[in-house]
Amino acid sequence: MCTVCGCSEGETTIEGAAHSHGHDHEHSHDHSHDHAHPHTHETHSHDHEHHHHDDKTHDYGQGPAHAHAPGLSQSRMVQIEQDILGKNNQYANENRSYFAEHGILALNLVSSPGSGKTTLLTKSLTDLQSELALSVIEGDQQTANDADRIRETGVKALQINTGKGCHLDAHMVGHAMEPLAPEDKSVLFIENVGNLVCPAAFDLGEAHKVAILSVTEGEDKPLKYPDMFFAADLMILNKIDLLPYLDFDVEKCMDYARRVNPSIKIIQVSATTGEGMETWYQWIKATQQITMIGYQPKLTSVDSDAQAA
């Protein structure tokens, strides 16, 4: 079949043989259609479409090549229908299976810079490490300052510097697994690059995105950055100890978040005073329990030998 106009050799013969491109695509109709088709063009809807349904209707556009560029020799069209994020999603799925296999709850913490994400995290790690196995991936453009702050709590951490990158992607997280080696049945916090735009689009294989918003920011942030609040399952409203000094309408903020994402859960905390932190810990523990449903520790070869015997 001719890939320019979709006609087939032998299928369409037009009286007068005006269709003379001989399948080397050397023809040059210029779409004002002044070439010499002797047949009448009664039903000519001429919007770039050319396909010989019969000898009266030319429909440019139905063939495999759509003839977006009629007259250009050798060009052909390739239908591809591929997701741009396909590669990232593939890596994310690999991460997800890794987490499932090891019973790891992975949380992707996202926020704008300065929301108190690292302070919230270090406080959480300090309070939770006696009960849960924990590890952290820190994403920043530069410096290992945050990973250093995390390690001070005694929890193992790995820094990823994205350089010019504005977000972590699934491939980076996959590569972090080997050196970090999070324990089975642990909670892995992935602190994304401070950015409320880009990380929304990149699935890392996490169970949940957690968006952290501080009351020193505008209460309309969920409306300004809707993609992120839509992608998140939990919103933590941080620095509530500062509310008396600020003109921040908590109700309004929560309403905005629910406009964007009717099913989002919201927890109000202050990482500095500890207020509300218990609720956040309960959420982590409950979510971790859910992750563990159906988790079966992989039998090591020694175990399976023992079972066989």
Added chain:
Amino acid sequence: MHEMSLCEGVLTVLEDAAKAQGFKKVKKVWLEIGVLSGVEHEAMLFSYEVVVRGSVADGSTLEIIELPAQAWCMQCMNKVEITGRGEPCPSCDSYQLQISSGDELRIKELEVE
């Protein structure tokens, strides 16, 4: 500027397709981008030009087809079209919407030689 990464994703797909389908040059690329995908068209066009330099798609043009977003309004029990997240139902002003499409980021087709 995650558009830069997205364009790198596009280029990877183009390079894989060039290998698989044996073409040497990409002349035009059509992307389908949903209105809720969080992609800035201008940034995409700019990044594309930079990213494809020296590749199989050097000098090719990028055409963006914007796809609308649809949602199910739980108040109206109806399918409605929206133009952004956090927007109410255009007929009843409710925010109880289940968004069903509009976040597409797809390479639709290519013109190659």
